[in-house]
Amino acid sequence: MRPDEIATALRQAFRERLIPPGQALNQDELARRFGVSRIPLREALRTLVGEGLIIMRPGLGAVVTELNVDEVEELYGLRLQLEPPLAPGIVERLGQRDVDDLARLVEGMRALTAAQSEEWSTLNYRFHRRLYELSGQRHAVRLVTQVLNLVEPYARVHAHVLGSRPRMQQERVDMLQAVRDHEAERVEELIDRSIRAARTELAQAMAEISIN
Amino acid sequence: MRPDEIATALRQAFRERLIPPGQALNQDELARRFGVSRIPLREALRTLVGEGLIIMRPGLGAVVTELNVDEVEELYGLRLQLEPPLAPGIVERLGQRDVDDLARLVEGMRALTAAQSEEWSTLNYRFHRRLYELSGQRHAVRLVTQVLNLVEPYARVHAHVLGSRPRMQQERVDMLQAVRDHEAERVEELIDRSIRAARTELAQAMAEISIN
DNA sequence: CTTTTGGATATTGGATCCGATCACGGTTCG
DNA sequence: CGAACCGTGATCGGATCCAATATCCAAAAG
Numbered sequence: 001m002r003p004d005e006i007a008t009a010l011r012q013a014f015r016e017r018l019i020p021p022g023q024a025l026n027q028d029e030l031a032r033r034f035g036v037s038r039i040p041l042r043e044a045l046r047t048l049v050g051e052g053l054i055i056m057r058p059g060l061g062a063v064v065t066e067l068n069v070d071e072v073e074e075l076y077g078l079r080l081q082l083e084p085p086l087a088p089g090i091v092e093r094l095g096q097r098d099v100d101d102l103a104r105l106v107e108g109m110r111a112l113t114a115a116q117s118e119e120w121s122t123l124n125y126r127f128h129r130r131l132y133e134l135s136g137q138r139h140a141v142r143l144v145t146q147v148l149n150l151v152e153p154y155a156r157v158h159a160h161v162l163g164s165r166p167r168m169q170q171e172r173v174d175m176l177q178a179v180r181d182h183e184a185e186r187v188e189e190l191i192d193r194s195i196r197a198a199r200t201e202l203a204q205a206m207a208e209i210s211i212n
Numbered sequence: 213m214r215p216d217e218i219a220t221a222l223r224q225a226f227r228e229r230l231i232p233p234g235q236a237l238n239q240d241e242l243a244r245r246f247g248v249s250r251i252p253l254r255e256a257l258r259t260l261v262g263e264g265l266i267i268m269r270p271g272l273g274a275v276v277t278e279l280n281v282d283e284v285e286e287l288y289g290l291r292l293q294l295e296p297p298l299a300p301g302i303v304e305r306l307g308q309r310d311v312d313d314l315a316r317l318v319e320g321m322r323a324l325t326a327a328q329s330e331e332w333s334t335l336n337y338r339f340h341r342r343l344y345e346l347s348g349q350r351h352a353v354r355l356v357t358q359v360l361n362l363v364e365p366y367a368r369v370h371a372h373v374l375g376s377r378p379r380m381q382q383e384r385v386d387m388l389q390a391v392r393d394h395e396a397e398r399v400e401e402l403i404d405r406s407i408r409a410a411r412t413e414l415a416q417a418m419a420e421i422s423i424n
Numbered sequence: 425c426t427t428t429t430g431g432a433t434a435t436t437g438g439a440t441c442c443g444a445t446c447a448c449g450g451t452t453c454g
Numbered sequence: 455c456g457a458a459c460c461g462t463g464a465t466c467g468g469a470t471c472c473a474a475t476a477t478c479c480a481a482a483a484g
Contacts, residue, residue, distance in 0.1 A: 050262020
């Protein structure tokens with residue numbers, strides 16, 4: 001496995017909370033798990049440092065970035081600034097193939113049972129990534145992806161514990177329809193509303209947890 | 213030198229065009245220059261990959277990220293989305309010490325001769341960094357810094373060849389005054405205007421060059 | 425009983441070495 | 455004459471080895 005692939009695998013593990021925020025990363029253990037020496041592993045870790053997903057303190061090793069309520073709110077603020085403006089580019093450069101891919105993802109999400117929360121979140125993440133990449137705005141997508149990767153472990157518990165999945169599912173259906181109709185304004189509006197809803201719910205949930 | 217320090221030095225070299233966009237990076241040469249082996253150097257490079265400053269193609273080594281006109285415009289669009297909203301946080305958390313630091317930077321810029329274009333750009337960059345860090349929004353600042361580092365080599369030639377330095381200098385003076393007065397709205401407006409002005413000038417300059 | 429100090433162990437960071445791959449140049453064949 | 459084909463050097467990627475440092479536990483001092 002090459003450093004890029006290792007970084008990809010680690011990003012996924014972080015998003016899925018298989019390696020939760022705050023977790024210290026043992027280089028030997030991870031290297032063994034990926035079947036490589038520590039050199040390519042450390043290079044992968046350095047990439048994740050650049051993306052803000054972990055912090056490495058000299059001599060102390062790496063720790064998965066932990067977020068408090070304020071930081072999650074900050075990141076959702078960034079999502080609000082970055083994601084809605086992608087809408088025009090998306091509907092402009094859209095092809096039938098792309099619509100089909102997105103439709104497949106939404107259908108896959110709909111078909112899942114209530115218990116399959118993790119799978120739903122994974123598809124939901126991929127839906128966003130796929131959608132935004134259609135905008136053709138490399139750098140914006142890079143930044144958005146960094147933000148999404150950072151908040152995903154927290155958004156997951158949100159989608160899991162709270163009963164907000166039906167609403168989010170409906171949001172995705174509506175987004176898909178608006179994209180299909182090339183209605184940029186509406187897509188922009190739906191993305192904005194979706195982020196706002198998630199932000200307030202997640203902030204409330206985190207505040208309640210920190211009280212307990 | 214540790215990987216973080218090497219990455220810092222390389223970022224600076226990229227910004228100052230000492231290592232220009234498109235330049236291929238020889239690991240042996242750079243490792244020698246920093247007085248280390250290739251291991252910590254490669255880790256530094258991987259961090260820069262995470263920040264989008266270089267791209268590494270397997271077996272082919274690293275190349276400093278090159279931008280075309282569209283990408284520069286995209287990045288200035290991101291600046292417009294990310295930087296003005298930092299204003300409220302800045303004026304809110306501002307201390308006298310911070311105002312003094314910023315004032316020193318602006319004064320240092322004013323005192324430079326017309327020929328000292330590189331020095332002016334360096335101070336201008338540090339002014340922005342310092343200003344934005346006052347906002348206390350870690351993640352927003354991280355993203356903004358990534359964008360600033362990417363466009364800086366292009367913004368430099370812009371500030372150098374075009375006669376826009378007097379206007380930019382005045383913009384910094386005005387910003388400083390607005391910050392001193394804790395006028396968040398005005399700071400936001402000034403940041404926005406400054407970015408817009410730079411964007412149009414730079415886009416024009418790049419378009420003309422590509423014609424020739 | 426708490427705190428501190430010493431040492432054993434685990435873990436990180438870096439240098440050297442080796443294999444693999446790519447670029448380049450000369451040669452040969454169609 | 456041009457194009458494809460090797461061979462050689464340069465460069466990258468990774469594994470192993472070694473030094474430095476942090477962590478943890480036990481023992482001793484207050």
